[in-house]
Amino acid sequence: MFRRLKICLSLLFILIKGYGQNYDETKVPIYTLPEVLKTLDGKTVSKAAEWEKKRRPEILTLFEENIYGQMPKSYDRITYKTVNDNPNAMDGKARLKEVTITVEKAKKSVAIHLILFTPNANKKSSPVFLLINNRGNENTDPSRKMKSEFWPAEMAIDSGYAIAAFHVSDAAPDNKDTYQNGVLQLYPNQVTADNGMKAIGAWAWAASRVMDYFKTDAAIDFSKVSVVGHSRGGKAALWAGAQDQRFAMVFSNCSGNTGAALARRQFGETIKRINTTFPHWFNTNYKRFNDNENALPVDQHMLISMMAPRPVYTTSATEDLWADPKGSYLSLIESQKVYALYGKKSGLTLTPPPTNTPIIHSVMGYHNREGIHNMTTYDWGNFIRFANFHYYGR
Ligand code: GTR
16 A cells, blocks of 8 residues: 555656656667767777876866866865864764864855764774765754664764765755855856856865865775765765765765766756756756757766776666666666776676665676665665675675
């Protein structure tokens, strides 16, 4: 009964939100993906060194120019202020630190509030999961009075991992009229430039400033920092991982269009749809690809490819057709060629794995969870297993 009600509700959701989007596999257009290993001057890359020197930078620039915008690197000063420090949080299992990261440029500043729990059981530094939090602040309650599957801090601590989060609104409010009131105050030219940074770029930028902080904190194993994001946060996590290779791993949960899913399939959310509803997420140039996917010089498999050779894990959910589970899996499949340059063979199966059957023992991991668009302890449990496998071979 409950199950039926859930199905009816999701169908209703699709109808309301569907905007005439396609959910029929037989109506996916025939498409040709841009070749990830072919350089702009037509040469095929066959070695990791060529990929790193030539093709990867080309692809990064194409994504900056056409989708996510530039990633400004300069600022005058960065400072870290611990505003709360509790060595006996979670009944003594963890240390809680709240740190304000302030970045200044040309007399403007932006402050990112970081919440960080580190496991007291670890005598040495700990690997960490950093969440780019796009949902309510209650999901990352430092007092732990409120607990949420979206950021199951106790679960990470019990597994020997530190867990951290910052809220996207510190970097760029998720609003078309106010997104400039954050990181972009430091870089006002980006707001008007056609290839300028917008909200998702600013969130990824902020993740990198947290990375700067981690480098200064002896409780963190700087070589084992994972960036995690759900949906719009999952798009930002992938962009952060592409821009900043200090992130050892990326977890992108239900990220869909302009995240892990191939745009050319036009299944579920499309570029036109996302640019119309969220004009403040991507740069102005991206609007040129509304109803014009095939003109894009990239597709999202090339974003995943930029993670290579680092492990990357993406997820879908069975009732989240809006985010195109199949298109997200195909992105991974297409990226295998780049991992192969590093001699990394993935454990991906030819076709998407069955529901609730995670692919863990592979440089590219994936699962399609039963259920709706969300991030749950099922997802996190697999993130931890994937990290355990890659960091500790267990
Ligand atoms: C939807 C949007 C998706 C996804 C999602 C979310 O409305 O169309 O691209 O980002 O929001 O962030 O939950």
